[in-house]
Amino acid sequence: xxxxxxxxxxxxFAALAYLGAFLTGTAPxxxxxxxxxxxxxxxxxxxxxGGRRTGGGRIVAVTAWLLAVILAAGFxxxxxxxxxxxxxxxxxxxPPRAAVxxxxxxxxxxxxLPWGYARHFAxxxxxxxxxxxxxxxCARLQREHGxxxxxAE
Amino acid sequence: MPRGALxxxxxxxxxxxxxxxxxxxxxxxxxxxxxLAGRTIGAWALAIAAMAATLSGFAFIGGPGLIYTAGLxxxxxxxxxxxxxxxxxxxxxxxLRLLGEVRGLITIPDAVGVRYRSPTAQxxxxxxxLVAVTGYIATNxxxxxxxxxxxxxxxxTSGILLGAAVVLAYTVSGGILAGIYTDLFQGAVMxxxxxxxxxxxxxxxxxIGGISxxxxxxxxLFLGPWGxxxxxxxLSFFFVFGLGTIGQPHVLHKFYMLRDPAKLKxxxxxxxxxxxxxxxxxxxxxxxxxxxVLRGEMPPLAHPDDATPAFLLRxxxxxxxxxxxxxxxxxxxxxxxxxxxxxxxAVSHDLPRAFGRxxxxxxxxxxxxxxxxxxxxxxxxxxxxLLVALLGVFGWxxxxxxxxxxxxxxxxxxxxxxxxxxxxxGVGLVGTILGETLSWAGVYTFPRGVTVSGLVLVASxxxxxxxxxxxxxxxAADLDPDVRLVMEG
Numbered sequence: 332x333x334x335x336x337x338x339x340x341x342x343x344f345a346a347l348a349y350l351g352a353f354l355t356g357t358a359p360x361x362x363x364x365x366x367x368x369x370x371x372x373x374x375x376x377x378x379x380x381g382g383r384r385t386g387g388g389r390i391v392a393v394t395a396w397l398l399a400v401i402l403a404a405g406f407x408x409x410x411x412x413x414x415x416x417x418x419x420x421x422x423x424x425x426p427p428r429a430a431v432x433x434x435x436x437x438x439x440x441x442x443x444l445p446w447g448y449a450r451h452f453a454x455x456x457x458x459x460x461x462x463x464x465x466x467x468x469c470a471r472l473q474r475e476h477g478x479x480x481x482x483a484e
Numbered sequence: 485m486p487r488g489a490l491x492x493x494x495x496x497x498x499x500x501x502x503x504x505x506x507x508x509x510x511x512x513x514x515x516x517x518x519x520l521a522g523r524t525i526g527a528w529a530l531a532i533a534a535m536a537a538t539l540s541g542f543a544f545i546g547g548p549g550l551i552y553t554a555g556l557x558x559x560x561x562x563x564x565x566x567x568x569x570x571x572x573x574x575x576x577x578x579x580l581r582l583l584g585e586v587r588g589l590i591t592i593p594d595a596v597g598v599r600y601r602s603p604t605a606q607x608x609x610x611x612x613x614l615v616a617v618t619g620y621i622a623t624n625x626x627x628x629x630x631x632x633x634x635x636x637x638x639x640x641t642s643g644i645l646l647g648a649a650v651v652l653a654y655t656v657s658g659g660i661l662a663g664i665y666t667d668l669f670q671g672a673v674m675x676x677x678x679x680x681x682x683x684x685x686x687x688x689x690x691x692i693g694g695i696s697x698x699x700x701x702x703x704x705l706f707l708g709p710w711g712x713x714x715x716x717x718x719l720s721f722f723f724v725f726g727l728g729t730i731g732q733p734h735v736l737h738k739f740y741m742l743r744d745p746a747k748l749k750x751x752x753x754x755x756x757x758x759x760x761x762x763x764x765x766x767x768x769x770x771x772x773x774x775x776x777v778l779r780g781e782m783p784p785l786a787h788p789d790d791a792t793p794a795f796l797l798r799x800x801x802x803x804x805x806x807x808x809x810x811x812x813x814x815x816x817x818x819x820x821x822x823x824x825x826x827x828x829x830a831v832s833h834d835l836p837r838a839f840g841r842x843x844x845x846x847x848x849x850x851x852x853x854x855x856x857x858x859x860x861x862x863x864x865x866x867x868x869x870l871l872v873a874l875l876g877v878f879g880w881x882x883x884x885x886x887x888x889x890x891x892x893x894x895x896x897x898x899x900x901x902x903x904x905x906x907x908x909x910g911v912g913l914v915g916t917i918l919g920e921t922l923s924w925a926g927v928y929t930f931p932r933g934v935t936v937s938g939l940v941l942v943a944s945x946x947x948x949x950x951x952x953x954x955x956x957x958x959x960a961a962d963l964d965p966d967v968r969l970v971m972e973g
Binding site for chain 1 (some may be wrong): 693723
């Protein structure tokens with residue numbers, strides 16, 4: 332329910348961002364902030380909604396929160412850090428705000444998202460016994476409710 | 485750059501592709517082989533094929549050109565790559581793979597149909613696929629014609645015909661089975677090309693720090709967080725390409741083909757890694773070309789799409805140039821193959837099912853549909869540049885607006901209803917076609933920073949959630965118990 336509410340909130344932020352552009356005819360800075368807020372809510376919320384299954388909660392929640400924090404911090408720094416010039420010290424070969432975008436938003440999620448999924452998968456998902464049990468139960472439900480397979484129709 | 489090296493590399497590439505197609509054709513005997521590779525592929529094949537289908541020629545030609553023009557803002561199209569594979573895995577991989585197994589699904593619209601017990605939703609999803617793939621195929625054939633012309637000097641028309649013939653030959657004979665294994669080869673070519681060019685790009689500019697110093701001294705806005713775009717435009721790219729990825733049927737379709745669902749565990753690692761490697765060229769060539777132009781080593785580009793060819797001509801060794809051009813051809817051909825496959829399935833499987841019918845010989849009809857779609861795409865590519873330009877912008881946004889709500893959220897949220905799904909697919913279809921046409925024809929100019937795809941994606945998602953909530957009393961009846969078990973178990 333929290334994930335669904337966060338998703339709706341994120342979409343309303345996105346709608347607000349576009350509304351700002353329509354009302355002013357340009358793309359005001361606050362529209363950018365609103366779209367950044369939309370991303371901070373929608374992507375982690377979608378991940379949390381997708382990971383929601385029986386017994387699958389903790390790793391999904393931690394991963395979604397971590398993603399939200401990285402997106403929020405990254406976008407906030409990109410908006411708030413001072414504008415650079417030729418004398419600005421480079422961070423990892425890039426101006427600070429660009430470095431935050433490329434290394435922070437672009438690469439940091441690599442360090443935990445795929446591993447979070449693998450860990451979640453190992454605990455809750457698809458070993459051969461689980462898959463067979465699920466398939467058997469689905470076959471029973473299909474017989475009971477008169478449901479046919481697509482490739483058998 | 486000497487043409488001999490280009491031609492030799494291009495020929496080797498085409499011969500290997502043809503050989504794989506021939507091998508796959510001998511193993512394609514049933515509709516399941518043709519549309520689902522017989523459900524026999526492994527984790528590496530799944531990840532590389534998904535990467536190859538995701539990246540079209542845009543990643544190698546249009547993308548670096550856009551970076552050259554718009555600076556860092558253009559990076560927001562590919563920046564979500566570190567997130568999207570994991571997001572797709574969490575939301576859809578497991579559910580689609582299991583649903584495919586327990587319900588014997590063949591296509592992505594099948595999944596929409598069984599989720600809501602609705603042939604109408606399946607039919608609308610198939611229509612969305614047909615509209616999107618027709619334009620996608622035509623634009624990719626145009627790009628393929630240009631690449632083949634660059635390698636062999638055939639001229640644009642012959643290049644389009646030759647490229648279309650090669651893709652058609654291996655797709656119609658070997659179906660998606662040929663596609664998967666050519667994708668493996670093509671994905672490897674793309675990754676090698678991208679890595680080598682990235683290294684070349686860094687070495688020409690004195691490393692990433694040297695390139696940045698050159699650009700910051702003359703055009704600091706270029707390396708600002710949003711480049712030369714408004715923040716809204718760059719972040720809107722992130723929204724559409726971040727969330728929209730979980731609605732791309734030509735990629736999602738491949739989950740049905742995985743032999744062992746337990747292998748999904750490593751899908752995000754493999755897919756994200758290969759995607760990031762293949763995208764190095766996008767970033768590297770874009771900023772290195774900009775720095776070279778600012779240093780006066782290269783003349784300003786007449787057209788942004790010249791960035792990659794001009795960079796290669798100036799800095800790359802002939803063999804590397806040949807590999808990169810083959811990589812571009814590979815990116816285009818693998819994408820077209822996937823589009824042909826899902827388009828043919830929409831014609832031969834989904835639309836008949838939507839009308840309560842079943843085709844008698846699905847393999848034959850699938851092959852005929854593949855030929856018709858390829859011919860239509862080639863004809864559009866040859867005859868109408870304007871129409872191709874219009875249709876070409878539909879694809880990604882249309883898929884996102886129609887499949888993210890109804891498929892991705894629908895399979896994750898039991899509260900979704902049939903009416904909500906049909907309404908959101910309708911909003912996605914009509915909104916995208918209307919918005920893109922008005923914008924393309926110059927009837928209406930959207931404010932700076934607003935993309936039709938982003939706007940319609942928000943509208944279709946809110947429609948889906950809002951109408952599902954209003955009709956929540958129907959949610960339980962719209963969901964079969966076995967599908968619910970797959971979604972939640």
